[in-house]
Amino acid sequence: MEELPILLPNPGWDPRILAFRSADVVTVFAILTRRWTLLVDTLYSSVGALELARQALQAAALLHGGKAPPLLVVNTHADWDHAWGNQTFAGPEAAFPAPVLGTRECARRLRQAEDASELRAMQAREPQRFAGASLVPPSLAFEGPLEIDGGDLVAHLLPAPGHVPGQVVVWLPEIRHLLAADAVEHPMPFVQGPGHLKDMMETLEALQRLAPLRVLACHDLLDGDPRLIQKNLDYFSRVREAARTHDGTDPQSPDLDRLLDLPFEEFCGGVPRQAWEFYRGAHLKALRAALAEVQDPAGQDGAPGC
Ligand SMILES: [Zn+2]
Structure with a gap:
């Protein structure tokens, strides 16, 4: 259509x-x-x-x-x-x-x-x-x-x-x-x-x-x-804080949000059910970006990611 x-x-x-x-x-x-x-x-x-x-x-x-x-x-x-x-x-x-x-x-x-x-x-x-x-x-x-x-x-x-x-x-x-x-x-x-x-x-x-x-x-x-x-x-302040507190976590873990004690469900209020997966992806990206700041501060030059 x-x-x-x-x-x-x-x-x-x-x-x-x-x-x-x-x-x-x-x-x-x-x-x-x-x-x-x-x-x-x-x-x-x-x-x-x-x-x-x-x-x-x-x-x-x-x-x-x-x-x-x-x-x-x-x-x-x-x-x-x-x-x-x-x-x-x-x-x-x-x-x-x-x-x-x-x-x-x-x-x-x-x-x-x-x-x-x-x-x-x-x-x-x-x-x-x-x-x-x-x-x-x-x-x-x-x-x-x-x-x-x-x-x-x-x-x-x-x-x-x-x-x-x-x-x-x-x-x-x-x-x-x-x-x-x-x-x-x-x-x-x-x-x-x-x-x-x-x-x-x-x-x-x-x-x-x-x-x-x-x-x-x-x-x-x-x-x-x-x-x-x-x-x-x-x-994002909470995301950064969680990354600092759990700085040894594997950024590629599919359960990253739970490991960092910041489960996606905390943020899904007002988001239609069909969009949860999409925004969970956004949440995991934010957590990975925050972990990268902690684990690899030298790599924070805005290099193309995705
Ligand atoms: Zn857009």
Whole structure:
């Protein structure tokens, strides 16, 4: 079955921000500014990205009295659920040609062979879900923070490594709203692997210092509650503490969470049953990353993990 983005109800965040959920996979966003119809992430199929653009432009036209401001697209990072719809906006097949912004690391990922073979494998397994998906790097690559002046709102793209290198979040200071990509998540964000936990903690601390009123993440309940950042920080602090207390544990043990006295069940509240295995995987990754900090402090240079 085709997975099309559905506009979610807005329980009280700024009405210029639209949230679109695609199946139970991911939520992406549109920010309707005076100058730009800004899309934040592009989903993972042609039909999904087309429908996202269509709905966002329609809403923008309605808001601005008939004519939608031009599209501008941001990739928060290169993972499949965020950037495999880029071909709808950039490249020879683009149905809605628009500049696509992403970090240099995001662009590098979308050019690399590993991501291309991941796409082939996933398309072979689920051809309909990933129909038309292809790897199209951002047309404008940047490094460090970037500001997009929308006329009525300025969107600050801020580096937020930890989940993956090269990730950015979107901070809207005038309304203190944060689109947190995959940096913040319930019950825990995915750490890429050993060497990335320090980045994850520093990112969460930096986001906490922004003191947002609303936090909207791509894999979350989407109630906008900013306390999720502190909850994630508390979680990783416990993970680090457990690793320090049990520093001789084999990081590859499948029972790592029990051996470290931090069973996954403690964190699964509010997580649908079908997602437990997925988040248990996230939990084990976090524990392994924390053990690696203790057991191999010299290896903490952010080397690619996964
Ligand atoms: Zn994601």
